[in-house]
Amino acid sequence: MWNNKQKDIWKDIKDTWNKQPQSEKINIQVSQLLNEFNGKISQFEKDSINSDIATLKVNWAKTKKDKVSQFEKDSIKKDINIISESIKKIIDRFKR
Helix, strand or coil: CCCHHHHHHHHHHHHHHHHCCCHHHHHHHHHHHHHHHHHHCCHHHHHHHHHHHHHHHHHHHHHHHHHCCHHHHHHHHHHHHHHHHHHHHHHHHHHC
16 A cells, blocks of 8 residues: 555654654663563453454454445545655655
8 A cells, every 4th residue: 555655755754763862762761661561461461462453453354355445545545645745844844
């Protein structure tokens, strides 16, 4: 669903994020929070989450295949393009 232009825009976002002075500190803090969260979650909860994710994947694939019209797909693609273009403009301003 992603075209090369969208991939390039998201790559620019990632590159811009990584070049910001606070990004390393934020990445470390987020990693620490994730590690803390993973340390406090029980195996039962992990299994339950994995089961829910598997169920969602199966149902999403079925719903996507059977119930999403071409109009909806085109509309979503158009919205993604608009969002991508807006983000590209923001990235361009950061680069100045």
